[in-house]
Amino acid sequence: ETVRVELGTRSYDILVGRGLISRAGEFAAPLLNQKRVIIVTDANVARHHLEVLDQAFVQAGIATQRIVLPAGEQTKSFAQLEELCGRLLDLKAERSTTLVALGGGVIGDLTGFAASILLRGVDFIQVPTTLLAQVDSSVGGKTGINMAQGKNLIGSFYQPRLVLADTAALDTLPKRELRAGYAEVVKYGLIDSSEFFTWLECHAAGIIAGDEAARRQAIVTSCRAKAGIVGADERESAQRALLNLGHTFGHALEAECGYSDELLHGEAVAIGMVMAFDLSARLGLAPLEDAARLRRHLASIGLPTDPGWVEGRNWVAERLIEHMGKDKKVKDGRIGFVLAHGIGKAFSPAYVDLAEVATLLEVSIAA
Ligand code: NAD
Ligand code: ZN
Structure with a gap:
């Protein structure tokens, strides 16, 4: 194809x-x-x-x-x-x-x-x-x-x-790398296609196990989604920013782990997407059920959903916030995120108070 x-x-x-x-x-x-x-x-x-x-x-x-x-x-x-x-x-x-x-x-x-x-x-x-x-x-x-x-x-x-x-x-490809890459596939469903997300709920196990037709369809749909976004907007701006869903939190977690095998990029993005949905739900923007559904889906194929998944690491909320600050998205004590009104309904930028982000991080770290 x-x-x-x-x-x-x-x-x-x-x-x-x-x-x-x-x-x-x-x-x-x-x-x-x-x-x-x-x-x-x-x-x-x-x-x-x-x-x-x-x-x-x-x-x-x-x-x-x-x-x-x-x-x-x-x-x-x-x-x-x-x-x-x-x-x-x-x-x-x-x-x-x-x-x-x-x-x-x-x-x-x-x-x-x-x-x-x-x-x-x-x-x-x-x-x-x-x-x-x-x-x-x-x-x-x-x-x-x-x-x-x-x-x-x-x-x-x-x-x-x-x-x-x-x-x-x-x-x-090692299964761990395969699962990590799968997190980015889920991202496309979360951004603007609840139909794709629902399809993934049925086919995730097959994609990981080696179902050829499912793998092909997942890759084609993902490439189409990204091609559509970069075609509309080759250099970074509004549309392309949606591809950063889960990445502001994810990058902070990865950076804290020194980009080591402790936490692969896709694993960090999986946790980051859950955080973005939790934050959206906490702010009353998205249904709690959608955040729960995302968690269930990622967990069903063995992707992490909380920072506590990384063994033997003591996360500190302030340090994560510091990393997010370096990500250049801070404006008057607020951090710019990609948030969502629900599965398939991501939007950006959403500026959120640092205090609100800190609270979410504390809860998330404790989980
Ligand atoms: P990677 O290239 O390091 O590959 C992961 C591991 O799998 C490596 O050890 C590699 O040797 C091994 N490997 C690769 N293919 C294999 C195969 N078929 N069989 C067995 N082993 C195989 O990592 P990645 O996850 O593919 O890519 C991560 C990089 O991509 C990061 O540097 C990130 O910044 C970058 N990235 C770039 C863009 C972009 O738009 N250019 C987007 C996302 C990520
Ligand atoms: Zn990524």
């Missing part, structure tokens, strides 16, 4: 299906400026999928070179960017060479950024291999790296020429 991302001359297709990696050459060939690609991946993904992708290009008469980077969030750094650009130049990358990012959001963000600056810009293709990358990071053209000062602070808007989301890649 195909989702078209409409961005004028920079429009591109997201193909979703099983076995796309083994057919990558055929789909990429018409887009290449020379019969040559450089594949960038990480060590984990290379073990499972690099050979198949490489062969798919070779069979289509496309020459390949490979760069394998270490796995993990640390790879989204200036040091690794420099390393990557150096290796690309050593491989004699040219203006007409296409880079292929094979991996999760880390490889996609780093490779996309490198593509945007190498020789003032070369083409790149995304082959996302995590659920998070297939439904979120590979759509919308945000690329970048982290700094000591914070995540994603250096980067660019740079669109890929093509995205190949192969559901078969998810077979080798």
